[in-house]
Amino acid sequence: MAKLTKAETKQHNKIMDLVESDKALTYDEKLFIIENFHEGAFTNNSELGAFFTPIGLARDFTIDACTSGSVVDLCAGIGGLSFAMLHMMMYAKPREIVCVELNHTYYKLGKRIVPEATWINADALTTEFDTLFDMAISNPPFGKIKTSNFKGKYTGAEFEYKVIERASQIARAGTFILPQMSANFRYSGRRYFQQDESTTTSKCKKFLDETGLEMQPGYGIDTGYYLEEWKGVKPMCEVVCMEFPEPEPEPAQNLFTFTIE
Structure with a gap:
């Protein structure tokens, strides 16, 4: 766990008082929690690769993730992206959001911050759904995180790629915040956009080749602004x-067996 400063400890205590109270949280109180909750207060967030999206970036993220359909938020944390989708999206609002989060503390906080969503405390990569979502969103844990037994076409160890592959099985489209080296283009923190062989690392190429998926840049969000x-x-x-x-439909099962002589 991270060692909090005196100021961070004071904010953390205020957050826990808000979360543990019986009253519904106001918009400003929810925003305060999102902006000030420290991921390392309860867990080793470096080991888990859990770092929450700055709220300004979450707001900008909705430009690319904009939808009026159904949304699944994989590895939802305390719900920052889903909060932005519901309260900060300019042109639309999802009709439904499902948030999946494995960490129970984050899950409990998320239910208070985004009560409009359906929350599932489970492994985002192995949870089964009986519907196909219109949009999958995620700021997944980065790197070689070992918190799931998910097996797919991708045979590498990068957790963010596993999240994308799982999203491809349960949604029509996806919008993700990835480490720059895990994308196949470069824009943030640069003076111009670049997408060619030099911007596709070997690990990214492995993922794209094995899954057959394609990455595209969005409208041009420079995440370096929120560094x-x-x-x-x-x-x-x-x-x-x-x-x-x-997804390909399940093959029809034969109800009868015929013997042709």
């Missing part, structure tokens, strides 16, 4: 947009 607003890290990221092929 100082992350807690404990300063990751240069990219917002990656993807369209997923419709």
Whole structure:
């Protein structure tokens, strides 16, 4: 766990008082929690790769993730992205949001911050759904995180790619915040956009080749603007947009067996 400063401890205590109270939280109180909750207060967030999206970046993220349909938020944390989708999206509002989060503390906080969503305390990569979502969103844990037994076409160890592959199985499209080196283009923190062989690392190529998926840039969100607003890290990221092929229908089962002589 991270060692909090006196100011961070004071904010943390105020957050816990708000969360543990019986009253419904106001918009400003929810925003206060999102902006000030420290991921490392209860867990080793470095080991888990859990770093929450700055709220300004979450707001900008909705430009690319905009939808009036159904949304699944994988590895939802305390719900920052879903909060932005519901309260900060300019042109639309999802008709439904499902948030999946494995960490029970984050899950409990998220239910208070985004009570409009359906919350599931489970492994985001192995949870089964009986519907196909219009949009999957995620700021997934980055790197070689071992919190799931999910197996897919991708045979590498990068957790963010596993989240994308799982999203491709349950949604029509996806919008993700990824480390810049995990994307196949460069825009954030640069003077111009670049997408070619030199911007596709070997690990990214492996993922794209094995899954057959394609990454696309969005409208041009420079995540470098929010570099100082992350807690404990300063990751240069990219917002990656993807369209997923419709899953193939299950083969029909034969109800009768015929013997032809």
